[in-house]
Amino acid sequence: xxxxxxxxxxxxxxxxxxxxxxxxxxxxxxxxxxxxxxxxxxxxxxxxxxxxxxxxxxxxxxxxxxxxxxxxxxxxxxxxxxxxxxxxxxxxxxxxxxxxxxxxxxxxxxxxxxx
Amino acid sequence: xxxxxxxxxxxxxxxxxxxxxxxxxxxxxxxxxxxxxxxxxxxxxxxxxxxxxxxxxxxxxxxxxxxxxxxxxxxxxxxxxxxxxxxxxxxxxxxxxxxxxxxxxxxxxxxx
Numbered sequence: 001x002x003x004x005x006x007x008x009x010x011x012x013x014x015x016x017x018x019x020x021x022x023x024x025x026x027x028x029x030x031x032x033x034x035x036x037x038x039x040x041x042x043x044x045x046x047x048x049x050x051x052x053x054x055x056x057x058x059x060x061x062x063x064x065x066x067x068x069x070x071x072x073x074x075x076x077x078x079x080x081x082x083x084x085x086x087x088x089x090x091x092x093x094x095x096x097x098x099x100x101x102x103x104x105x106x107x108x109x110x111x112x113x114x115x
Numbered sequence: 116x117x118x119x120x121x122x123x124x125x126x127x128x129x130x131x132x133x134x135x136x137x138x139x140x141x142x143x144x145x146x147x148x149x150x151x152x153x154x155x156x157x158x159x160x161x162x163x164x165x166x167x168x169x170x171x172x173x174x175x176x177x178x179x180x181x182x183x184x185x186x187x188x189x190x191x192x193x194x195x196x197x198x199x200x201x202x203x204x205x206x207x208x209x210x211x212x213x214x215x216x217x218x219x220x221x222x223x224x225x226x227x
Contacts, residue, residue: 033215040123042203042219043159058214090158101147101166101207104215106158 003027004107006091011112013078013085021076021110023091032074033092033104036060043090049074078112086113118142119206121218130227134191138204138218141185147207148180150189153220154200163189194225 004025013019023032031050035043045058049068063082068074074093078085088111092104120139128134136150147166151159165171165178165187177190187206191198201220208216 040219042119042217045214048214103147103149103161103164104205105161109158 004091004093004105006089006107006110008110009108011110012115013112014115016080018077018079019112021078021089021091021112023074023076023107025072025074025091025093025107027093027095027105028071029093029095029105030071031094031096031102031104032068033094034058034064034066034074034076035090035092037088037090037109046076046089088112117218118208118216119204119218121202121204121221123219124222125224126221127224127226128194130194130196130225132194132225134194134198134223134225136189136191136202136204136221136223138187138189138206139185140187140204140206140208140216142206142208142210143185144209145182145185145206146209148178148187149205149215150176150178150187151203151205151217152200153203159203191223194223196225196227199223199225 007022033048034046044060047066049055065077090109091107094102094104096102118141150163152162153159163178165180171178175192179188203220204218
């Protein structure tokens with residue numbers, strides 16, 4: 001079945017550690033996104049990519065990094081510089097590079113906590 | 116003013132009633148609007164998209180858009196307990212490089 005797969009479902013980070021969240025899609029979508037959701041709050045954009053080998057910072061990129069070496073993959077690294085990483089991380093994709101009217105579809109999310 | 120505003124709720128309605136969820140947005144030139152449903156602990160699921168003024172119906176759901184008033188709403192007819200969730204309004208903000216901007220969501224509780 002086509003979809004967006006995020007792994008792991010739960011992740012624990014030790015202080016000073018970098019961790020990488022995986023996002024893979026087989027929908028042949030051009031654009032991919034990473035969001036962070038904190039309890040009771042809306043989604044905030046971390047990074048997005050509209051094409052392979054290119055990505056842009058979102059509203060809260062500090063302490064995060066991404067890569068887009070393949071169309072189907074958009075991993076997110078939460079670095080030790082992110083001092084408050086505990087949140088629900090959501091990966092999304094949309095069909096078009098110019099996403100002016102395309103909805104985004106989400107993976108099941110990764111819940112990250114600090115040990 | 117926030118780019119997308121929703122009443123956080125909770126909005127409580129009895130089973131079988133109509134639930135009305137509202138959203139206002141700040142970008143006067145936005146053309147694309149979406150409603151997502153998010154169950155507790157789960158990811159958002161797209162349930163409706165609307166691009167033109169007026170109503171768009173899909174089963175028990177009706178989305179309503181009024182661009183002049185910068186207002187979009189979602190009506191859920193014959194509400195069921197399984198509709199209990201957080202409903203997120205999302206708007207593609209052309210002023211912000213076509214980014215999808217989400218409201219904080221309205222919690223809906225349908226009482227049986």
